[in-house]
Every structure is written in structure tokens, then in C-alpha cells.
Amino acid sequence: MGAVSVALLSATTGLAGATANGDPGEHGPIASHECAQATEPCDGDLLVPLNWADPHGEQIEVGFHWIPRADQEVPADGTVFFHGGGSGQAIAAAESYAAVLGPVLEHKNLLLMDARGWGESSPLFCEDIDMTRPETVAPCAEVLGERQQWFTSDQTVQDLDAVRAALGVDRMLLFGNSYGTVFAQGYAARFAGHVEAVLLDSPMVIQDDGYVHSHFHHDFYVAAREVLGELCAESAACRVMGREPVELLDTVVTSLRTEPDPIVTPAALFNLVTTWLFDAAVGTEITAALSSLDAGDPAPLRRIVAAGAAMQTPPDPEQAAVLTMLCGTGATPWDRLADAEVRAEQLDEFYRKTGVLEPFTSAEIQPNSAQRCVDWPTHREAPVVPPGIAFPAMPVLVMVGRLDTATPVANARAVAARFPDAELVEVPFGNHADSLGGASPHTTCTRELGREFLLDPQRPVGAHDCDGRAYVPYGSFPRAAADLPGVRGGPEEHRDRVTAGVATAADAALRLHPASRMAPFAPELPGLRGGKLAYDFVERTVELADVRFVHDVAVDGEIIVDSEHRARATLVVTDHHGGYELDLAWSLLGRTADQRVDAVVDGVPFTLAVPRF
Numbered sequence: 001m002g003a004v005s006v007a008l009l010s011a012t013t014g015l016a017g018a019t020a021n022g023d024p025g026e027h028g029p030i031a032s033h034e035c036a037q038a039t040e041p042c043d044g045d046l047l048v049p050l051n052w053a054d055p056h057g058e059q060i061e062v063g064f065h066w067i068p069r070a071d072q073e074v075p076a077d078g079t080v081f082f083h084g085g086g087s088g089q090a091i092a093a094a095e096s097y098a099a100v101l102g103p104v105l106e107h108k109n110l111l112l113m114d115a116r117g118w119g120e121s122s123p124l125f126c127e128d129i130d131m132t133r134p135e136t137v138a139p140c141a142e143v144l145g146e147r148q149q150w151f152t153s154d155q156t157v158q159d160l161d162a163v164r165a166a167l168g169v170d171r172m173l174l175f176g177n178s179y180g181t182v183f184a185q186g187y188a189a190r191f192a193g194h195v196e197a198v199l200l201d202s203p204m205v206i207q208d209d210g211y212v213h214s215h216f217h218h219d220f221y222v223a224a225r226e227v228l229g230e231l232c233a234e235s236a237a238c239r240v241m242g243r244e245p246v247e248l249l250d251t252v253v254t255s256l257r258t259e260p261d262p263i264v265t266p267a268a269l270f271n272l273v274t275t276w277l278f279d280a281a282v283g284t285e286i287t288a289a290l291s292s293l294d295a296g297d298p299a300p301l302r303r304i305v306a307a308g309a310a311m312q313t314p315p316d317p318e319q320a321a322v323l324t325m326l327c328g329t330g331a332t333p334w335d336r337l338a339d340a341e342v343r344a345e346q347l348d349e350f351y352r353k354t355g356v357l358e359p360f361t362s363a364e365i366q367p368n369s370a371q372r373c374v375d376w377p378t379h380r381e382a383p384v385v386p387p388g389i390a391f392p393a394m395p396v397l398v399m400v401g402r403l404d405t406a407t408p409v410a411n412a413r414a415v416a417a418r419f420p421d422a423e424l425v426e427v428p429f430g431n432h433a434d435s436l437g438g439a440s441p442h443t444t445c446t447r448e449l450g451r452e453f454l455l456d457p458q459r460p461v462g463a464h465d466c467d468g469r470a471y472v473p474y475g476s477f478p479r480a481a482a483d484l485p486g487v488r489g490g491p492e493e494h495r496d497r498v499t500a501g502v503a504t505a506a507d508a509a510l511r512l513h514p515a516s517r518m519a520p521f522a523p524e525l526p527g528l529r530g531g532k533l534a535y536d537f538v539e540r541t542v543e544l545a546d547v548r549f550v551h552d553v554a555v556d557g558e559i560i561v562d563s564e565h566r567a568r569a570t571l572v573v574t575d576h577h578g579g580y581e582l583d584l585a586w587s588l589l590g591r592t593a594d595q596r597v598d599a600v601v602d603g604v605p606f607t608l609a610v611p612r613f
């Protein structure tokens with residue numbers, strides 16, 4: 001793999017040679033960077049202005065990774081710029097991003113670039129920055145000084161155009177996920193002549209004023225309340241509770257103030273619903289767990305809140321770049337150029353006027369992302385695109401998961417409306433950035449949609465099959481075996497006895513659902529009413545030791561989940577009659593009110609229909 005660099009001066013003056021698109025130099029942009037002629041992956045960097053309005057001032061280095069098309073026998077059929085969001089890094093994820101694109105790279109090149117401040121692009125560091133400790137934010141800004149104001153998305157978009165020119169690429173297909181969609185939209189709006197098409201998965205919104213619609217916790221909370229209702233509407237067991245999920249949430253939060261719980265605090269509950277609602281385990285259990293707490297049974301909600309608390313990102317010195325990006329180019333409910341004290345007052349006034357956090361209070365959700373940006377100084381106006389700019393008419397595909405609280409459906413609809421020729425795909429039970437993979441049963445489908453679009457942007461997406469329901473939310477948490485809904489099928493003498501074993505196994509395997517991310521963060525969890533669950537996320541197994549989903553039945557054994565998301569359990573179940581062996585097989589991708597389960601009890605095989613509880 002090559003590693004070469006070039007100064008911006010070379011990129012703008014040009015050198016003789018073929019372009020990266022494979023066309024003769026005289027018929028297109030002149031490539032000035034050696035990576036343009038590479039026939040294998042090539043790492044490069046480029047010197048660009050710290051401030052693009054001052055091209056002769058300080059220069060910084062921007063790193064990129066170039067993957068030429070696999071078929072070198074014919075000219076390239078285009079270049080894909082891909083940024084997966086999350087952080088500003090892309091180069092480190094080159095292998096996984098290439099896998100996302102798959103056959104697209106047979107005849108198209110791939111360009112990855114780290115956003116300034118990240119990875120290979122002049123990274124910013126604050127050794128003591130910790131997003132969970134707001135007191136570390138202002139000192140970090142002091143360490144970086146006023147120079148940090150230029151490490152923003154408006155400047156990154158111009159960096160991308162310099163890299164494009166240096167590689168001799170005329171037009172690009174832009175593919176952005178999450179925050180990567182900001183770069184894609186910003187570039188398309190400012191450099192439309194160099195864009196062939198745009199693919200946006202889980203998009204953020206660039207407002208009319210040019211800033212990114214605020215990506216703060218109060219925005220997540222508004223989306224979360226809508227998602228709670230949508231989850232319950234898909235489950236008959238949830239609907240029969242007779243209360244709306246948001247009503248339950250409001251009731252529980254209010255009750256926690258008068259009857260505090262040692263684990264389920266308002267802050268922990270707010271974090272759970274704003275950050276982890278898309279997780280299959282949380283989405284399956286949250287409404288029933290709220291109902292249980294309201295009825296005096298705190299165990300279910302305590303368990304998922306504790307697991308959610310374990311799923312925290314450790315401190316990272318490069319998180320300083322998150323603040324420069326989100327705070328620098330994000331829309332805020334305060335005067336951007338005011339000092340921190342004035343901003344804090346304006347944020348409090350915003351919360352009071354809008355009631356956007358109710359029934360929570362701002363004090364109960366500290367620290368939150370809005371507070372971090374209050375303490376982070378922004379020294380200039382930095383819209384990603386000029387205010388009022390018209391977004392161009394070009395092929396655009398927007399994809400969004402209906403359960404996404406980070407970049408909700410409303411975002412995607414607003415983004416699609418900005419582009420005259422955009423097509424919108426909403427995925428029921430879809431998560432955030434499904435096409436990237438990870439924890440989503442919709443990955444294959446959304447990835448194929450994206451590939452088809454990049455291969456032929458002019459062809460409408462039309463009908464698709466990305467609409468499978470991934471799981472069915474619970475309506476209750478029974479405390480005793482007698483409270484569980486009875487199973488149907490199989491020998492009558494076994495039905496009542498196997499019900500609790502099946503429920504315990506299903507509950508344990510839920511953390512290995514392809515749309516759950518709990519197991520890597522919480523490898524050991526207590527059984528709901530006793531015992532221990534030990535997860536191996538790599539091997540996709542869970543060991544059960546005296547696990548009690550209901551208090552009067554204990555289960556021991558192992559569950560293994562295969563690549564098709566089918567679970568197989570080998571268990572010993574002990575109830576008041578004694579112990580018996582129970583083998584089970586079922587799909588984790590439950591889509592119906594009843595779950596089909598293949599069972600063997602003491603050597604007798606049969607099939608069960610297990611109602612959702």
C-alpha cells in the first residue's frame with residue numbers, strides 16, 4: 001500500500017497524467033496526486049488552508065485513502081466518496097466500508113477522507129476530555145485555543161473538494177451515514193457540478209440557515225416519545241395494556257421524584273429512552289417494564305436501566321473533535337457568539353418555553369450534549385452551506401429506520417424535501433445507519449438498496465422488502481409461572497410445564513438478537529428474578545445458571561445462536577414438580593403475535609405456538 005503526500009499548490013496547478021476516473025487528462029481534471037495512478041489501495045495526504053478564506057495562512061494536513069476499482073482492464077465507471085459518520089474518521093474503517101459497497105467497487109473507485117481534527121487529518125487531542133464530565137469541556141477548549149474554530153464541517157467540505165481535484169476526479173457519487181450525511185449534503189449543495197448522485201442513510205438535517213439541526217438530547221427525546229408509541233402499536237400484547245407508553249413514562253418519572261429508586265433514576269431513564277430505544281432488547285421490554293414499575297415491580301426496568309448504564313463510551317482524547325464539529329456547525333437555541341453564562345441562561349429559557357423535556361427537568365438530565373456545547377466556545381459563524389442555498393436537482397436516495405431516535409424519520413423527510421429529485425425509503429423497525437451493518441436484521445436489504453442506487457442512480461428504487469418486523473414488544477412481565485400465557489400445541493401434559501422454560505430462554509436470547517448491542521457491553525447480567533446470564537458475543541452464546549425469569553422456575557443450560565439468527569437451547573428446568581430436560585429451537589426474528597418453537601421434553605419432540613406476554 002502506498003503512502004504519498006502533496007501540497008495544495010500542486011493540487012490546484014495540476015500535473016500531467018491520467019485522471020482517477022481513467023479518462024485522458026486533457027478531457028477532464030488533471031490529477032496531481034500520485035494516488036490517482038495507483039492500481040492498489042493508496043494512502044495519501046494533502047496540505048490545505050486551516051481557514052479556506054485565508055489560503056496563504058496556516059496549512060494543515062488532510063489524510064485520505066484511495067481504493068482503485070477492482071477491474072483495471074477498463075476505465076473507472078465513477079468514484080464513490082463514503083463517510084460513515086459517528087466520529088469524523090473514515091480511513092480506519094476502510095475494510096468494512098469496502099464490504100458495505102461490495103460489487104460497486106468492481107468498476108468504481110472508493111475515496112475515504114478523515115474529517116479535519118480526526119484520524120489522519122490533523123487530529124485534535126485533549127487528554128482529559130470526558131463527555132460525561134462537563135467540567136472538562138471548557139479547559140479542553142482553552143488548550144486548543146481559537147484555532148479550534150476552523151475544525152468544522154464547512155471547512156471539511158472544502159477539504160473534500162481539494163482532495164477530489166488532486167485525484168483528478170470530475171464527479172463523485174456521495175454516500176453518507178449519520179453525520180457523514182452532513183458532509184455529503186454540504187458538498188452536494190456547494191459543489192453540485194462535481195456530484196453525480198447522493199445516497200444518505202439516517203440523515204441529519206441542514207437547516208435553511210445553513211446549520212445542522214441540533215443533535216442534542218432534547219431532540220432525541222422528542223423522537224423517542226414517538227418511537228415508544230410506534231413500538232407499542234405493533235404489538236397486540238402491548239396494546240391491551242390500555243395505556244399509552246408516553247403516559248406510562250410520564251407517570252413513572254413523576255413517581256420517581258416522590259419514591260426514588262436506587263437504580264432507576266430520572267437521569268438513567270432519560271439516557272435509556274434517548275440513547276438505547278432502538279436496541280431490540282430495550283425496545284422489546286421498555287413499555288412492559290414501565291408498566292411493571294408503575295404496578296410496584298421494579299425488577300424489569302432496573303435490569304434494562306443497569307444494562308444501559310454499562311453501555312457507555314469510554315473517554316477518548318479525540319472527542320475534542322466531536323465538540324468542534326457538533327458545536328461549531330450545529331444549530332443552537334442560544335446566541336452562538338455569547339459567553340457561556342449567557343448561553344446557559346438562554347438554554348434554560350428555551351427549555352422553559354418549549355417544555356421539550358417534560359416531564360423531565362434540565363437538572364435531571366445533566367450532563368447532556370446541549371450543556372457541553374454551552375461550555376464550548378464558538379468564535380465565528382460557521383454554517384455548513386450558505387444560508388438559503390438551493391439544493392440541486394440530482395438523483396438522491398434517502399433511507400431511514402422508523403425506530404431511529406438519533407436521526408428520526410422527520411429528519412429524513414425534511415432532507416428528502418430539500419432535494420427536488422429525492423426518493424425516500426422508510427424502514428419499519430429499522431435502526432440507525434442499518435446499511436453499515438453491526439446490529440441490524442435489515443442490513444442486507446438496505447445495503448442492497450444502496451448498492452443498486454450507486455450502480456444505477458437513474459433507476460427508481462420503487463418497491464422493496466425492507467419492511468420485516470424484527471421483534472414484537474412485550475405487554476407485561478409475569479412474576480410467577482401461573483401468570484404466563486399458556487402455549488398451544490404438543491402433548492397436553494407438557495404444555496404448562498414448558499411455558500416458563502420457553503419464556504426464560506426467549507428472554508435470555510434476546511440480548512443476542514441481531515438488533516441488540518447489549519451483550520458486548522454487559523457480558524454478565526442477572527436473571528430477571530435471580531440467577532446469572534453469561535454472554536459470549538463473539539461466539540453468540542449465553543450460559544444460564546439458576547436463571548429465574550419468573551420466581552418459581554429455575555433454568556440452567558446454554559443457548560447458541562447461529563448465523564441465520566436461530567437459537568438452540570439445551571436446558572434443565574426445575575419447578576415445584578422437579579427437574580426435566582428441555583431442548584428448544586426458534587428464530588430470534590419474531591414477526592408475529594405467536595412465536596413458533598420446536599421443543600423436545602424428556603426426549604419427546606413437538607412444536608409449540610407461544611403467545612407474547
